[in-house]
Amino acid sequence: MKCEEIQRKLSAFIDKELKQKDAKLIREHLNKCTGCAEELRAISSAWDFVETAEGIEPSPYFWTKLSARIDEQTTQRAERWSFVKRLFPKPIPIFAAAALVLGVLLGNFVGRMLYPNGSYMNTNGTAEALALNTFDDLPSGSLGEAYYSLLTEGGEQ
Amino acid sequence: MSEHQITSDWELMRLTSEGDRAAFKRLVEKYHKAVLNLAYRFLGNREEAEDAAQEVFLRVYNSAKRYEPQAQFTTWLFRIATNFCLNKLRHRQRLQEVPLESSSNRTEQVSDLNLPAPEQTRPDDHLEQKERNRIIAESIASLPPNQRMAVILKRFEGLSYQEIAKVLNVSVSAVESLLFRAKQTLKKKLEPYVQNV
Numbered sequence: 001m002k003c004e005e006i007q008r009k010l011s012a013f014i015d016k017e018l019k020q021k022d023a024k025l026i027r028e029h030l031n032k033c034t035g036c037a038e039e040l041r042a043i044s045s046a047w048d049f050v051e052t053a054e055g056i057e058p059s060p061y062f063w064t065k066l067s068a069r070i071d072e073q074t075t076q077r078a079e080r081w082s083f084v085k086r087l088f089p090k091p092i093p094i095f096a097a098a099a100l101v102l103g104v105l106l107g108n109f110v111g112r113m114l115y116p117n118g119s120y121m122n123t124n125g126t127a128e129a130l131a132l133n134t135f136d137d138l139p140s141g142s143l144g145e146a147y148y149s150l151l152t153e154g155g156e157q
Numbered sequence: 158m159s160e161h162q163i164t165s166d167w168e169l170m171r172l173t174s175e176g177d178r179a180a181f182k183r184l185v186e187k188y189h190k191a192v193l194n195l196a197y198r199f200l201g202n203r204e205e206a207e208d209a210a211q212e213v214f215l216r217v218y219n220s221a222k223r224y225e226p227q228a229q230f231t232t233w234l235f236r237i238a239t240n241f242c243l244n245k246l247r248h249r250q251r252l253q254e255v256p257l258e259s260s261s262n263r264t265e266q267v268s269d270l271n272l273p274a275p276e277q278t279r280p281d282d283h284l285e286q287k288e289r290n291r292i293i294a295e296s297i298a299s300l301p302p303n304q305r306m307a308v309i310l311k312r313f314e315g316l317s318y319q320e321i322a323k324v325l326n327v328s329v330s331a332v333e334s335l336l337f338r339a340k341q342t343l344k345k346k347l348e349p350y351v352q353n354v
Contacts, residue, residue, distance in 0.1 A: 011333070011337040011340045014340075015311060015318070015336065017317070017318045017333070042344050042348065043340050043344050045351040046340065046343045046344040046346075046347040046348065046351055047312070047340060047343070048351075049289075049293065049347050049350065049351040050293055050297070050308070050312050050343060051312055051313070052286075052289060052293070053289065053290050053293035053294060054290050055190070055197065055198075055313070056197050056203055057190070058189050058193050058207075059207060062185070062193075062211075063182060063185055063189075065211060066185060066211055066214055066215065067178070067182075069211065069215055070178075070215065073215070
């Protein structure tokens with residue numbers, strides 16, 4: 001392996017993360033190459049130095065504080081739930097309203113399935129119902145027309 | 158970490174999911190120092206680290222019911238902590254605050270760090286631990302977030318590359334690369350202080 005390749009593997013070598021075969025190759029190279037051995041020393045020194053940094057101790061109230069937050073969270077959730085319960089004290093009206101909406105939607109859907117043209121009246125029926133004589137003052141067959149014809153017949157006599 | 162410990166952590170999580178506060182307390186006592194120090198080394202601020210640790214354990218408690226023991230508990234715990242810290246850092250950067258005298262994109266500029274000159278402090282002779290802590294903290298803080306977290310997980314928590322890969326959700330070779338680059342940077346920054354260590 002070339003020095004560049006070796007030096008790239010030095011980090012994993014220090015952390016003992018290399019396969020035995022690779023680690024052996026690196027050890028052999030380090031015995032011969034002072035440049036790579038110096039690089040290893042420099043990285044190892046910095047890495048060991050990093051480890052000397054002290055950590056911090058947790059506050060003695062860590063658990064007390066955390067426990068209080070959990071309690072607070074539990075209380076908030078309970079309050080939210082009781083608010084919802086207060087808003088809808090009885091679930092029956094909600095179900096009734098939901099059933100009504102569902103019924104309307106279902107009826108609409110079934111209606112569209114049964115009458116895809118959009119109307120339950122056929123075209124002829126509509127024409128008959130909307131015949132122009134429907135709007136006459138005395139449509140034929142109506143009581144008014146019968147009375148009027150009696151009168152006019154009488155007048156003619 | 159032994160198999161017994163893993164089982165024990167799983168068991169404590171199971172009990173926590175059933176509302177057993179004492180079991181959760183045992184988990185917290187076992188790991189709160191590690192989580193606190195991970196956050197402290199990453200965020201560089203004690204107060205923020207305390208808040209982060211609190212928040213991480215609150216999330217653990219809230220997710221207890223959904224927890225599935227597929228990996229080690231610590232991997233899962235550190236993943237929550239890592240995600241929280243990374244988000245915190247992003248949030249802080251959005252607010253344009255300056256974290257522990259650092260910024261992730263100033264990695265390579267040793268001169269940017271406000272470190273004392275080596276000859277002024279002569280760490281090999283009389284550097285106090287406090288000063289040493291500061292120098293190391295600043296050097297770590299100068300690394301980009303993922304490199305920084307990889308260093309913390311490896312150097313201080315002793316995780317393997319595979320475990321770090323799981324925590325950071327990257328490949329093992331990516332971890333290798335992150336630590337290689339981090340060590341190169343740390344070597345440059347700390348060289349004046351470690352000559353005779």
